[in-house]
Amino acid sequence: MQQRPEIELKLISDPMYLCGARELVGCIARRIGFDDMDCSKIALAVDEALSNIIRHGYNKVFDKPIWIGISPIKPSAESIGGIVIIIDDEAKQVDPCKMKGRELEDIKPGGLGVHIIQEVMDEVRYEKRDSVGMRMILTKRAPRPEESPRLSDRKATCAIKPSKSHSRN
Amino acid sequence: MAHQESAFISIDRPEQGIVVLAPTADIDMSRSPDLRTSIRQEMGSGIHKMIVDLEEVHYMDSSGLATLVEAMRNASKSDTKLVICNMNQKVSAIFEIARLDTFFSIVVSRDEAISL
Numbered sequence: 001m002q003q004r005p006e007i008e009l010k011l012i013s014d015p016m017y018l019c020g021a022r023e024l025v026g027c028i029a030r031r032i033g034f035d036d037m038d039c040s041k042i043a044l045a046v047d048e049a050l051s052n053i054i055r056h057g058y059n060k061v062f063d064k065p066i067w068i069g070i071s072p073i074k075p076s077a078e079s080i081g082g083i084v085i086i087i088d089d090e091a092k093q094v095d096p097c098k099m100k101g102r103e104l105e106d107i108k109p110g111g112l113g114v115h116i117i118q119e120v121m122d123e124v125r126y127e128k129r130d131s132v133g134m135r136m137i138l139t140k141r142a143p144r145p146e147e148s149p150r151l152s153d154r155k156a157t158c159a160i161k162p163s164k165s166h167s168r169n
Numbered sequence: 170m171a172h173q174e175s176a177f178i179s180i181d182r183p184e185q186g187i188v189v190l191a192p193t194a195d196i197d198m199s200r201s202p203d204l205r206t207s208i209r210q211e212m213g214s215g216i217h218k219m220i221v222d223l224e225e226v227h228y229m230d231s232s233g234l235a236t237l238v239e240a241m242r243n244a245s246k247s248d249t250k251l252v253i254c255n256m257n258q259k260v261s262a263i264f265e266i267a268r269l270d271t272f273f274s275i276v277v278s279r280d281e282a283i284s285l
Contacts (some may be wrong), residue, residue: 022228040183040259041266042253047230101278112231112267119266133230 001008004085005069007027012113013054013089021068022047025085032072032083033142041141042083048113057091057134058110065090073141082122082141090133096126172244178207183283188214193220196233204233208240216249220282224255234267241273250274 009024011017028041034042051064058064067088075081101115116122123139177200181189186249188211192204207233211219221237223229237253243252254275256264 015197018197018199018230019195037259037262044228044230046261051232052196112234116231116263116266125210150248165182 003071005071005084009068009070011066011068012024012062013050013058013066014062015054016052017138018047021050023067027068028070028072029083029140032081034083034140038140038143041120042085045117045138045140046085046087048116052113053087053089053091053134057089069076073139078141083137085138087136087138088133090130091135093128096128096134099126110120176203180207180211184263186215187220187283188216188218188223189222189279189282190223191256193225195228196226196236197230198230198265201230201232201236201265205236205239207244208236209217212240212247212249213245218250218252218283218285219244220279221251221253222255222282223253223257223276224279226260227257229260229263230266234263234269236271238269250285252276253263254279254280 007028009021009022011021011043022043024037025046029039029042030036046068046079050068053066054062058088065087067086068084069088071084071086073082073084101112117138121138123137125137125139127135127137129135177192177194177269179189179191179193183189190207190211192200192202193201196204208219208221215254218239226233237251241251243249255278256274256275261270264273264275275285276285
């Protein structure tokens with residue numbers, strides 16, 4: 001069972017509020033200890049996730065709900081800390097295993113969002129919520145001080161099992 | 170030098186046949202349609218070079234990238250050179266993530282873009 005996020009933001013699916021979501025995520029990531037470039041990339045990943053929900057999930061209907069939950073991963077003996085971002089919506093459900101980025105060799109407009117999210121974050125997980133909508137869980141771990149920021153080779157994972165929806169009302 | 174402004178895009182014509190589009194804010198899903206419109210309008214105005222100056226763009230998402238990819242394709246069809254300049258590190262990073270950093274003609278400054 002997932003713990004309740006330490007920070008929650010509810011917004012409507014209007015692109016004009018993407019900037020606010022980016023600022024919030026970037027600021028929290030900075031406080032957690034990510035460097036400036038990583039903060040920008042984490043904010044980018046969230047922006048791409050929200051844009052995909054607005055564009056494909058809600059078909060550009062701009063008054064639908066989206067929830068963003070943010071929690072730090074606290075440093076421990078096993079972990080160096082990081083950030084977990086959970087994005088919930090009430091959009092149409094899709095098979096999580098079909099959420100894949102396209103091949104980049106074919107240069108064409110669009111379709112880059114999923115690829116960017118997967119490149120930036122360490123783990124990307126899609127789930128169906130139990131009643132309606134999708135959940136995306138993004139995880140990024142802070143680099144150890146001696147490590148320089150890098151893009152690691154992560155793959156998205158998917159879960160068919162419906163996730164418990166938070167009580168959002 | 171002719172100069173005009175759209176909603177968030179400054180448009181300059183430093184020389185005959187050259188247009189410079191300079192967005193004055195971050196480019197995301199809410200603003201890329203304006204950029205696309207400006208690019209389309211200018212692309213069909215008889216120019217031979219279009220410069221997109223990103224000096225005041227501190228953030229761009231994939232909708233901005235898609236707009237520029239479409240612009241590049243249209244530029245190729247209309248014998249127009251498309252050059253991007255003044256890109257900061259964070260914006261440059263998204264081009265690298267999308268592996269588009271070698272697809273575009275990218276230079277450091279507007280002057281360099283004009284003289285290219």
